[in-house]
Amino acid sequence: MKKTKVVITENADFDLTQIADWYNERNKKLIRLFLSDFKEKVKYISENPLVCEIRYENxxxxxxKKFPFGIHYFYNEEKK
Incomplete structure (x- = not known):
């Protein structure tokens, strides 16, 4: 399966910024680790959109892997 297009909503972008700012204030290495972990998971989702469990509705x-956060996403099979 080829990569699926990923669209980050405005609300998700706001949350990501808040989390990144929090880690950045505590330790410069943490922000790099967090963003790397996040990007790795987004890449995984784009390559395997149907692998993760459905939690609510669709x-x-x-x-x-390394941080206590989950990425909630909706996969539109028609648009991929």
Missing amino acids: FRIAYL
Whole structure:
């Protein structure tokens, strides 16, 4: 399966910014690790959109490996 287009909503972008700012204030290395973990999981989702479990309605969740966050996403099979 080829990569699926990923669209990050305005609300998700706001949350990501808040999380990144929090980690950045505590430790510069943490922000790099967090963003790397996040990007890795987004790449995984784009390559395997149907692998993660459906949690509610048609939304799926993929948890980051090293940080206590999950990415909630909707996969539109028609638009890929």
